[in-house]
Amino acid sequence: MADISLNDLSFRYPGAADETLSNLKLTIANGEAHALLGASGAGKTTLLNILSGLLAPTSGSLRFDGEDVSELSGRRRNVAQVFQFPVLYESLSVAENLAFPLKTRKAGRQLIAERIDYICKELEIEDIRSHKPATLSLFQKQLVAVGKALVGPDVSMVLLDEPLTAVEPRTKWRLRQTLRRVQADLKVTMIYVTHDQTEALTFADRVSILSAGGIVQTGTPQELYLSPTHEFVGHFVGSPGMNFVAAEALGISGVERAGFRPEWVAPDFAKSSEAATPSDGSSAGVIGGKVLRTRIQGAQQGKPFGLVAVATAHGEVVIQGEIPQSTLKIGDHLQVQLTRCVGYSEQRKVRDIEFL
Numbered sequence: 194m195a196d197i198s199l200n201d202l203s204f205r206y207p208g209a210a211d212e213t214l215s216n217l218k219l220t221i222a223n224g225e226a227h228a229l230l231g232a233s234g235a236g237k238t239t240l241l242n243i244l245s246g247l248l249a250p251t252s253g254s255l256r257f258d259g260e261d262v263s264e265l266s267g268r269r270r271n272v273a274q275v276f277q278f279p280v281l282y283e284s285l286s287v288a289e290n291l292a293f294p295l296k297t298r299k300a301g302r303q304l305i306a307e308r309i310d311y312i313c314k315e316l317e318i319e320d321i322r323s324h325k326p327a328t329l330s331l332f333q334k335q336l337v338a339v340g341k342a343l344v345g346p347d348v349s350m351v352l353l354d355e356p357l358t359a360v361e362p363r364t365k366w367r368l369r370q371t372l373r374r375v376q377a378d379l380k381v382t383m384i385y386v387t388h389d390q391t392e393a394l395t396f397a398d399r400v401s402i403l404s405a406g407g408i409v410q411t412g413t414p415q416e417l418y419l420s421p422t423h424e425f426v427g428h429f430v431g432s433p434g435m436n437f438v439a440a441e442a443l444g445i446s447g448v449e450r451a452g453f454r455p456e457w458v459a460p461d462f463a464k465s466s467e468a469a470t471p472s473d474g475s476s477a478g479v480i481g482g483k484v485l486r487t488r489i490q491g492a493q494q495g496k497p498f499g500l501v502a503v504a505t506a507h508g509e510v511v512i513q514g515e516i517p518q519s520t521l522k523i524g525d526h527l528q529v530q531l532t533r534c535v536g537y538s539e540q541r542k543v544r545d546i547e548f549l
Contacts, residue, residue, distance in 0.1 A: 195257040195349040195382060197221040197244075202253035204239055213239045214406045216253070221399075223258075224380040226373065228393035231403035232429075240403070241386050245272055245352055257349055271349040273342035277358040279334035281326045281341075288313070288322040291340050304346070312340045315375055332364045339372065343379065353385040357392060369396055390430055394418075402426050418454075424540040427452045433500070436510040440536060444477040448536030448543045455500060455513035459530040459549065478548030480505055481528030487516055503527055 197220070204214040214236045221227045231237050242248040243255060246267030255263045262270050273294075281290050288309050295305045313319045316336050326334055335356060342351045353372070357365045373396055376383045385396050393400050394414040401411040402425070410422045421427040427435030435452040443451050482505035490499040490513075497516045502509055512529055521527070532549045535542055 196223045196259075197350060197382065197384075198256045198259075200254045200256065202243070202250045202255060204243060204248065205251045212251070212406060214243075214250075217408055219401060219408060219411060221382060221384065224382055226376045226383050226385070226396060226398045228385040228387060228397035228400040229403060230387060230390060230393040230400050230429075232388055234405075235403040236406040237386050237388070237403055241352060241354055244350070244384065245274055246270055271345065271347050272352060273345065273348050273350075274352040274354060275335075275338050275342050275356045277355045279326075279331070279338040279359075281334060281337060283326050286323050286325055287318065287329075287337050287340075290326070290337055291322075291344050294341055294344055298345070308344050308346060312344050315343075315378060316340050316371065330364075331360055332368060335360060335368060336371065339375070343375070343381065348381065350382045350384060353383060355387050355389075356385075357387075357389075365392075372396065390432075394430070402429060404429075420535060420542065420545060421452070422542045424450070424452065424537055427535070433511050435535075437537075438480070438505070438507040438510065442480060442505065442507040443531065443534060444479070445534075445536060445546060449538045451534040451536055451546070453531055453534040455511045457532050457534065458512050458514050459532060476530075478531040478534070479528060480507075480510065480531065481526060482506065482510075484521060484523055484525045484527050485509065486523065487521065489516065501527065 199217045199219040202214060202217040203212050205212045217240070229237050229240060239248065243250055246265060250263055254261045257270060282293065285293065291309045291312055292305050295308060309322070313322050316339065318333065318336055318340065321329060321333060326337070329337070342348070356372070357368060360368055369392060385393065387393050397414070399411055399413055400417055402409045402417065404425055410417060410426045417426055417430050421430065421435065424437060427437070431454060433455060435454055437450050437452045440446070440448045440451045445451055482503040485502040485504050488500045489497050492498055493515065498514065499516050501512050501516060503512060530548065533545065533547045536544050536546050
């Protein structure tokens with residue numbers, strides 16, 4: 194396994210006016226589960242191809258354990274990759290598919306047998322080792338593809354290129370949990386590339402958010418959710434994303450805008466009277482407006498719980514909490530007290546702000 198470091202790494206396709214990746218700085222520790230998360234066009238595929246050895250950076254460097262591998266092929270880097278769709282030899286059994294990468298490197302018969310036994314046990318696929326791919330479910334095929342990536346004893350890094358795309362929705366969670374367990378057991382450096390925030394945040398120790406060819410923020414899933422260092426991360430992470438309003442709407446000074454998660458409100462909605470008006474910022478952390486719509490998500494202690502969209506004087510915001518169905522109606526005025534928010538200037542975080 195290896196420590197991976199990107200040092201001012203940039204890439205521009207021949208003839209392109211702009212760089213696809215620009216001055217990326219990132220260190221991924223040996224044995225870390227890391228995710229690269231971003232929308233289409235963010236630069237994920239280009240970075241994946243640089244990590245795998247298909248592309249070389251235009252400037253800067255890619256280092257494994259301090260060694261510059263920017264010009265080395267993926268084979269010489271000992272990088273393995275798992276694709277969206279399992280790549281298996283249909284004429285070979287599961288065990289023979291697992292053995293293939295080792296045979297191409299002329300590994301000894303005993304080592305091959307030991308590694309196949311080990312990987313089959315780790316992935317819990319001992320009972321299908323004699324089966325051909327045509328008899329396997331897509332879930333099982335992807336497990337075998339993961340096994341092929343892990344079977345080499347000297348693998349520096351495993352790249353997972355949206356490996357759950359083709360898997361049935363009901364088994365995605367199971368495969369993701371298996372990948373995470375295997376990664377933790379084997380202490381292998383894994384980089385998971387995806388546009389799906391749920392996959393990234395539930396798999397990785399740390400996540401790097403990519404946008405327009407740059408890394409906007411790298412942090413633990415908790416850090417990205419609770420304290421986004423850039424407004425883009427607040428928008429992108431979370432469902433729904435962060436609300437953003439002018440700081441003055443919440444009675445805050447020293448920052449331009451305030452971002453808050455829908456659930457960062459006092460436990461109970463405080464419904465104002467029909468004559469009430471949206472908050473003008475006179476009370477710190479208070480915001481109000483007219484109810485636009487509600488969506489029940491479940492119940493807490495027997496009471497309806499969900500999302501309420503509110504039209505305020507500073508734009509629409511979404512609040513999450515207990516919904517008093519018997520009294521709250523579309524068009525009603527609603528005023529709530531926030532518990533906390535994050536202050537931003539020029540889209541970058543300035544400070545965390547606590548109200549309660």
